[in-house]
Amino acid sequence: GQQVMQIPQYQHVQEGEDFTTYCNSSTTLSNIQWYKQRPGGHPVFLIQLVKSGEVKKQKRLTFQFGEAKKNSSLHITATQTTDVGTYFCAGPDGNTGKLIFGQGTTLQVKP
Amino acid sequence: DTGVSQDPRHKITKRGQNVTFRCDPISEHNRLYWYRQTLGQGPEFLTYFQNEAQLEKSRLLSDRFSAERPKGSFSTLEIQRTEQGDSAMYLCASSPQGMTGELFFGEGSRLTVL
Numbered sequence: 001g002q003q004v005m006q007i008p009q010y011q012h013v014q015e016g017e018d019f020t021t022y023c024n025s026s027t028t029l030s031n032i033q034w035y036k037q038r039p040g041g042h043p044v045f046l047i048q049l050v051k052s053g054e055v056k057k058q059k060r061l062t063f064q065f066g067e068a069k070k071n072s073s074l075h076i077t078a079t080q081t082t083d084v085g086t087y088f089c090a091g092p093d094g095n096t097g098k099l100i101f102g103q104g105t106t107l108q109v110k111p
Numbered sequence: 112d113t114g115v116s117q118d119p120r121h122k123i124t125k126r127g128q129n130v131t132f133r134c135d136p137i138s139e140h141n142r143l144y145w146y147r148q149t150l151g152q153g154p155e156f157l158t159y160f161q162n163e164a165q166l167e168k169s170r171l172l173s174d175r176f177s178a179e180r181p182k183g184s185f186s187t188l189e190i191q192r193t194e195q196g197d198s199a200m201y202l203c204a205s206s207p208q209g210m211t212g213e214l215f216f217g218e219g220s221r222l223t224v225l
Contacts, residue, residue: 009151033212042202043154045213088153096167098144099214101153 002027002093006102014110019076021105023089030092032065032072033099038085043101046087079109113137115217117203123223124193132188132220136205143186144214145178146202154202160186193224 003026013019023032031050035043047056049065049072056063060083062075076083086104093100116135124130136143141162146154157176158168162183175193180186190197200221204214 004153006153031212033214042216042218043214044216048212090153098156098159098167100156101146103151103153106151 002100004089004091004100004102006089006105008105010106012108013079015081016078019079019107021074021087023072023102025070025091027094028069033090034063034074035088036085043088081109081111083107084109115203115205115215117217117220119220120218121221125225126193126195128193129191130193130222132201133185134203134217135185137215140205140207142206143180144204145188148200148202195224198222198224
């Protein structure tokens with residue numbers, strides 16, 4: 001079945017450093033979504049990318065969808081302690097549309 | 112609060128007991144999803160509904176798991192004869208009909224099976 005994989009699993013950075021997480025799907029995706037889950041919280045939607053090669057920015061966060069629509073990345077510039085949490089990418093199953101999540105990248109930021 | 116609500120937030124039970132979780136989605140959302148999440152993992156799809164119709168159930172789910180959405184509003188997830196491996200966070204999410212985008216998650220129901 002369709003798989004969505006993320007690397008790295010964990011990342012520890014010093015406040016002010018940049019951070020990137022990568023997402024790869026075993027199949028071509030119609031869209032890719034990103035969610036953030038704070039410690040002890042629930043996943044919260046960040047953004048959806050639809051077009052091949054699309055790049056979207058939200059303040060210090062930059063999201064990119066690959067040309068082949070099988071991979072994506074999230075880059076955070078100058079991390080802050082408020083960025084702490086686990087970032088998940090998710091893509092719809094081609095047959096049913098159900099959302100398949102990656103295993104997430106957990107970001108720790110040292111002040 | 113008009114978000115997705117789940118009840119109970121925490122449930123501790125003994126192995127072999129039955130448990131039931133309830134999810135109330137955002138009122139205008141026709142799609143309702145159940146996911147399971149264990150520590151260090153992403154949400155794992157269990158099942159989803161379009162109105163009252165259960166459209167898909169994960170092959171990972173044993174027949175001890177059943178979900179209903181009788182009137183197309185709230186949903187229940189029942190686990191019969193619980194096992195220690197069922198310990199997890201059970202997340203409910205909803206989305207508007209026809210939208211393949213954003214899922215709105217509830218706070219989750221944490222199950223601990225002793």
